[in-house]
Amino acid sequence: MAGIVSAALLLAVLAFAVVRPRGLPEAAVAVPAAMLVVAAGVVPFEAARARTADLLPVVGFLAAILVLAQLCADEGLFTAAGNLVARVCGGRTGPLLGGVFAVAALITAVLSLDATVVLLTPVVLATAARVGARPRPYVYACAHLANSASLLLPVSNLTNLLAFTASGLSFTRFAALMTLPWLGAIAVEYVIFRRAFAADLAAGAHPPEPEPQQQPRSEPEPRSKPDADPEPWPEREETGVPVFTLVVLALTLAGFVLTSFAGAEPLWAALAGASVLAVRALGQRRTTARRLVRAANPLFCLFVLALGIVVEAVVDHGLGSGIGTLLPDGSSLPDLLAIAAVAAVLANLINNLPAILALLPVVAAAGPGPLLAALIGVNLGPNLTYVGSLATLLWRRILHVHGMEPELGHFTRLGLVAVPATLAVSTVALWGSLRLIGV
Template structure:
């Protein structure tokens, strides 16, 4: 309770930012105060500081460097030039102007973060609307769109939002890998945002406007040297983020180099007050990131994230689509047993929830608070009641469509990362270790290996500090025989064949018309739904009974064996269905357990196996007394 109370009090201070005498307690000092109270209460310890700093430093300095770049470009007239060009390109059409301004906001948010879009683009949009003498209702529509798109378009790149950087660093998501997933997802979010904004504000947008009222875009350029250099800096950022990141160069260093070069050019030109730009950079975010995350880390220390972990593990049983319901809890997600695409879905859904969820309220994100501050300076007041109403109407469909797009995107296999890196795990019956085969080495490895293969790897042990995880940085891979799991499978099959367990004479006849069927499967699996729909369609009068068991993981073999052993001749079942969906050999390994084989052999009722889809046929339990293709 103490940790939760400190968290809530810190959050209130961050949002309130009270003035004490002549000193305003900004977001940085508010978060720092919360961290100090957490230290005093024993919720966090000094040893937690380097752990938290390892999580937030890259995100924090990347964010500051990008804001400095955006401030310099703004002072040089870069964004005003772009906005005027788009306004002229719209050709006097109000609806077209609305669309291009929303798309401009999306581009600025993508490359300069949501806070940069809110801080820079909003006053430019207001200035253009005033020059065009737009009515107040139209101005409200455009500024609401500018504020909304700043967050809903802040997902495509790691640098588009502070949240993205923190989560990508924590889960070791490469820049290109992240973009490969989130760029198409964000396109859906932007199009959905544009659609709901247009539907809501369409009556407030004038059909035409006079282009003659706009200044020439060339007159908006204040410092041509910085303006021209800005294009080269943007090219450098793209190169550094997509290429150098895969070589292990921190994105904060890439952004800092770009900011420093642009600042030097601006300082030499003397048309921009570079000292003011540095003063106005959000340095308090450094203190805020460390202080606020320490307070959040206190929640982890007292076990709150363990509760979330349990919830996420339950959602993980629903697979990819269930995982998209997870909207928070990076630390909790890291503790779950979910793996593969389901784990990735949790991570990316967490990002989507943190980026879009704040649009429900006017205090949900720093970008929204900055946007409201800019509007207040321009004498434009947005009431909280109005924002709550609009936020609820606009955010809900965009959030749902974006999560749906994520689920569809992750339906594509992500075994090999878009950057060319290969991530996998080495495991035997006792242990498991994570491995990373980076692109440069992966190109030199000629051995093709897959799930279930026994391999010999060469590499070095590395510590990933933010999670405290050890991993093996692989430099070479060779197959060890035909794969250890395959070897074990063949050895067990040979042994049981020799004992006569698979003799045709032992097969039990399946009744032509079954009246009572026992299904042994996971209650949450898609396989069960396939079986039920098939049985209801083909045998509508049959009585179906379910024994829910784990079908994957450490407990699966024991639960499956116990379920089969529990069937007696008095059970009055005509047939038993043992089913689960497809997967790798390691996923299906519980069905290769020797005790389960012997339990099936001793079962007095015929057993039909439906394990895996047809491509997984080599992993089926061949010892079952009948074998049918798995429906679906």
């Protein structure tokens, strides 16, 4: 009975997160569900407290990286990237697709998949409109690369952070082992996109329109209410490269490496980078404390903590033993392929975040190889269905806001080709990395 109740609660939490009726936050159902399983004794209070303590550094990092990404957008980093791609492509759709792939892969790797979905997708839409290209290949690339390009670093995806914490690997060793799988997934996606969107790419484009010039002002415009928080806060009008922001990002990335060697959480490096940009933006009166808190999305962070407790209940009452029976316990290539496939299926059944939480107790005990194979599965698998990743669901909302609706049939057909191919190539690349680098 405890297993049935736990599974029902998990499905209710995920269904609510997918639909979000009346725009209510995901935590509106997840928090009561977590309280219920603890109050009913399905998850002992001490176990729930331990799970929350384990997740707090991960959730804290998520909040810090969301703020960092939003501040980068406010500084014009994403707009500058879009302008650069538009200039380089010169109205040619092939280079434009390659530029979008490169920018999306780098932003996903460094600033996480949420930055690609929420902040880059609107810029890509605007860039495609500016050069007269059909937007579908480029916005679909944002969705796919938000998942596929999140393999590289522990900070690229919340699933990575959870796996990294349990892996015992250093930041650099994790990145070294996942470099070939990351490159393999991106390369396969690019080849598939060139064929799947051949008609859209053949339609062509035109040379980019001139970038809007900022009109000089003798003095800043006064604000009637200095403490007001206008929404949304506009991006900076400058179209040049925000050098200061890029320097802060580079130092933050270096900080991730240093904190790993020091045995500290990557949270502190992300918090330092976000703090530098936040203090600068506050000092220049281009943001407010309220906007920064909103960027951290505290309700979504609370949802992740509550979801961890609900998943704990499901794992402890049936799912954990079922996964343990189903997964192989070796590190051979067939074993890694089987683990990645099972993880991908599980991600599409219950979403990738609950999937990695359910898989970790089993694959972490088997060693870094099986753990990273499971990570490949839960990161690449969501490109098959909308429900596989919260980021993909968010991508759909972003397109809807901007007047473009993705086609379910096209998304699914694209995923049926891309997911098996990227899973196979990335897992073989992981097997090769394990043989070359070791753990």
